[in-house]
Amino acid sequence: MNQYVTGAIIKELREKNHMTQAKLAEKLSVTDKSISKWETGKGYPDISLLESLAKELNVSITELIAGNAVSNANVSANMLRSKFYVCPVCGNVIHSMGEAVINCHGVRLTVCEPEQTDENHRIFIERVEDEYFVRIDHKMMKTHYISFMAAVSSDKIQMVKLYPEGNAEARFKINGVKKILFYCNRDGLFSLDVNRMTDGCSA
Known part of the structure; x- marks a missing residue:
């Protein structure tokens, strides 16, 4: 049917x-x-x-x-359980704290499942006073680039939109940050647990 x-x-x-x-x-x-x-x-x-x-x-x-009823288990709205949706047509980034049915440009979006960083998406995190300076080892071309970065704590999300003409880097307030996520327009969403990192480290 x-x-x-x-x-x-x-x-x-x-x-x-x-x-x-x-x-x-x-x-x-x-x-x-x-x-x-x-x-x-x-x-x-x-x-x-x-x-x-x-x-x-x-x-x-x-x-x-x-055809899918949404059952949202994240009733406490813990931001660490955030979900991201990216439209393949326009690149629109949509954040949700729980399950959702989201459409953009007539396309039903599926939630982006984060992967661990790899050798083609190395992340460098440096602590500078009260901020994390985050850099992704990734060329920024019109056809292949990092679309956004986000720093997530249990009660807050900081998100920076990136563009091909810029650098794959961002600064985030350290306060409570547990995860850094970033999205490659070709390879999808990547996530890193900040607790594993030390100053100036890469993964």
Whole structure:
């Protein structure tokens, strides 16, 4: 089924909300036979019903259409569990403190999974008074560059947008920083635990 909303997600969310087909039909002013048709793929809800359907199923319209209900386990909003999404079309960087359904330029974005730094993405961190001076050993070309760097603590994120005409470096206030992350437009997201580093070290 490749329509704008699937019967499987309607059924899953209806059951999750402890509703019978008849109860959902009553709330939407349709017949329970209509609900049955939607859930078995023999019909689809009119697009004018999507807002009401999403509301009754306790999800956003985006989640309903995407077929994935978001369950956010990061209820304490610990910034160290932050997630980053990058649009492959425009390079837009979106930060979230938990699970999210995010679209940009008609593309559903997937969360960037951070990798450990490697020999092609060496990171140098130097402590300068109350700041970390961070430099990535990476050429900055229009077709291959570091898009952003971020320093993350449990309650704060500092993010610096980088551009091909500049250098792959940034300064961050040290206060509470536990992780440094950076994004290569070709190779994705990289992460480093700052606690492993000493002054002037590289990884």
